[in-house]
Amino acid sequence: AYGKDNDIEDHRLLGIAMRILHDNALLHPKQIEGVLPDSDLHNQVERISITPITLSLEEVSKLWGTFQTQYRISAAYQVSVVLIESAQAVKAPLPVLSRGEPNLNNGRDSGIAIQPDLTSSFPTLETLQTPNQQPSLRLGENLTLRGHHLDSEETIVVEFRHPRLSQAIQLTPKPGATATTLEVELPVDGNQWLAGFYTVTVGVKRNGKQQVTNALSFSLAPKIEEMTISTATGNQQQLTLTCNPPVWLGKPDNSSVILGQQVGFLLSDRELLPLSEFLPSVTTTSSDPSPDQKTNSLVFDITGIAAGDYWVRLRVDGVDSLLVNRTVTPPVFYSTEKLTVSG
Template sequence: MSNFLAIATVTATLCRMLQAGMIKDVTGANATSVRPNPTDSGTPTTGVNVYLYQVTPNASLRGWDLPTRSSGGELIQRPMVALDLHYLLTFYGEEIELMPQRLLGSAVKTLHAQPVLTRKMIEQTIQEATYLGKSNLADAIETVKFTPIALSLEEMSKLWSVFLQTTYRLSVAYLATVVMIESEDSPQKALPVRDRNVYVMPFRQPVIERIVSKDGEENPIFADSTILIHGRKLRGDITKVRIGGIDVQPSSGNVRDTQISVQLPPGLHAGVLGVQVFHQFMMGTPPVPHKGVESTIMPFVLYPSIMQIDVSDDPEDGLGLAIKLKPTVGKKQRVTLMMNPMPGSEGRSYYFTAPSREEDSDSITIRVPGVETGDYLIRVQVDGAQSQLAVDTNPASPAFNQYTGPKVTIP
């Protein structure tokens, strides 16, 4: 890579190459590198003037050095910029003898025959120009190459009338590419690598097929239930289960490739919950768990359980039921109460909605105005999950195979 003198070195070497080529064809031809001006001050009487009128980033190498700094802002490699140089070659001489055109032909011939700045040419230019003594363009990996630019009549007219603001002279444009300029800042060197942690992991995404209660596939799932997760590729290096947003790590003895047995964690709410199996991998020095693959989410219904029912009769608020539930009811969950007459008794059914709560609670109070006296079966529905009724399974009982509770007596 080259230092800040690279652009000036290219210009000086180009002038030297053009002058060496033209002097063979036109005696006394000279090459300069000044800005064209109305008085032709500094331009040759007979010869070519090389003017760098534009510099653009090289499209193919732009940003190839990134990243140059770490996330902490520390320099990790020297910044480098790749540039293309746009030159305007203007020819001067006696118009009657067509000198500008003869010089143009000589310059085009020279650049077509030698479109590359060789290291030897650059070194000779640096030796002659003391102000370029510290240039290291000759050591650059990429050599600078020249190609003609086809400027339209409008582009050439704007260049002279707007940009240079002087009378037009016979000119041709060339592109020099690519000039690589590198910063002289020294990046901080990282310590040598002591351990190489390279891992190849097979892609084994766990798949959940169904979720059932350990007590039986037809049994509902309650807060204190153990669930069985059936599927494929469930076992990993570290297997965890996410239930309703709570992560649980089952014991290794309860994890198989096709089934996981896990106790529901505390803190869940009744309703539709999602279950997800995810794997972690031990990596690093020392080894620590890293995120791996995850299954898609499989839903199941967590049913609420009625733990206790108390009847209250407030002189102001009227008749109400205080119901203790498991699991805890979230403050934003919708709770409804359903009351049905006991089997064999007459009466109507009732449906009530619980008022909103300011915080999570395992006990709710629902006012039941207008309920007739009698015995009622009680069900509570939380976000669509309904508590279960008990069934008499004693064949000798008069209420065999009938619902028996939970029940409440309204006085």
């Protein structure tokens, strides 16, 4: 507001301006046309509104600093944005003839699908549950899959994928499956399987269409079945263990580099690697393991380990064999995971 050097004139001028804006909070199209006769702004659907706003002292100071002049008494207003309509021609879509697949009996459309709640209409996996809340699953145990829309018009297929296997392993759920819960039992025979991390999906057929759920991950733990200690040449003590499922390990000819899965034997505070001379020979560089490159027998050098009892674990691709028995209360260690080293 600009007046004479007298502040009273400034206040009067500002008051008149504020009164005018208060009386004209909404600009009528005729008012806009009178000021801007050559514009089509008055034809817009949206009306221009003028609303007073409050600015902080810092904001007012910055504003007058931009003007590069002495501060004067001020009032701030917000003017709404005008919706500008395009003058270009628009494309008009064709009318809808049918919604969904036509009914083969009467030729009519199937109509829209109605979902009475916020649940997705697609088959979805939400959680995976291992027995007794174990951190990992083992062969021969049941995996419970929970979600929604898991029912199918045909046989349900549960697919397991491992990053080291090119082909998915397919299983069918146990009897008693519902639309929200499936239970699948992993076979005891581990020839098809590898320890490590898997992703699981469920394939169903609904309304004549094949659908696949989202993927969830779980870990398959190796199981130590037997451990024996023997003395080799030079008083070297060797530990031989058998495990399930077999591990994919191999040694190329004339090389000490071990190919395949990452395997370690955790004994006390040590991690032992399998002896390469007892591993099967690798004749191919293919990333997909062949049956002759798998072994369920591993040999480790335990020379120098002090006599005593040790709780041990077999680690394959970052997944440890289960050490804690959660089927009893309170939990205890599995006796099969105990190794006795004699002096």
